[in-house]
Amino acid sequence: MNTEPTRPNDNLSSVLEQALSDILEQSAFMFSEKADAPKPDFGDEPCACVSIRFDGPIHGILHLVAPSSFGGQVAANTLGEDSATIPTDQAADAIKELLNVICGKFLELYSGTSAIFNLSIPTLTTMTPAEILVLARSPGSAVCMVEDTPVLVHGEITP
């Protein structure tokens, strides 16, 4: 297992991208690749934004931003159901649980397995296209395509 010491703000976006890819594949059988387009198209509607805080030897927050339909796709794939049958509250729950699991994997990849971290309960808000653009251009962000759906992951570390 990786027991490397913490390394704040080093390779943050690539570690997040790896955590997203690993967890989506293992839990929802969905495949993720880094977006080629310089300006990913998240559409004109507000997107879902899930956030989770972590507190340990390093502190910080992770965000996952995706079109509102993404939670339904994740729930459907995880549970082996048709996405049209997934209720809105379950879609919201699925995307929150996804970021919770990604956060665990991210902390293992980023900080090793010796430190203890406390995670917050994930929260769900919305983000406008303009806000997404600002976040996508910020350090610590990675935009991936998950089966034609753009997904933005963003992390901030406070030593």
Add this chain to the structure above:
Amino acid sequence: MSYNILIVDDSTTARLFISKALQLSGADIGRAIQAKNGLEALEILRKEWIDLVFADINMPEMNGIEMVRSMRDDGLMKTIPVAIISTERSETRISELKAAGVRVFLNKPVTPEMLKRVVDTFLRPDVSPEHLKELG
């Protein structure tokens, strides 16, 4: 003989997935009862016959660590095996949980095969516990 399982997680998706995966695993499951947090789980444990608990750690109101400690302090609940299914990867915390009585620790996401091995090991006396070691 079928066994009653209690699934404790604040995520509906996680509870449904574990419930479905247990049914798919071929394990002999009677009822798969669900609770949203440790407090709800303790209420159910006082009223229902439960053979095995699968619990998350990070939950509102009462987390999985507090739930395990409450179970260990209760004469009737302390013998019920608990398997933690969590995003937790800290070796220190996993050791603490095992010292508090948690029998096995699984990282999310889990597979039906992993769940079946846990069920078989705790609830089927004909199955050796040796194969649990590789689950952690």
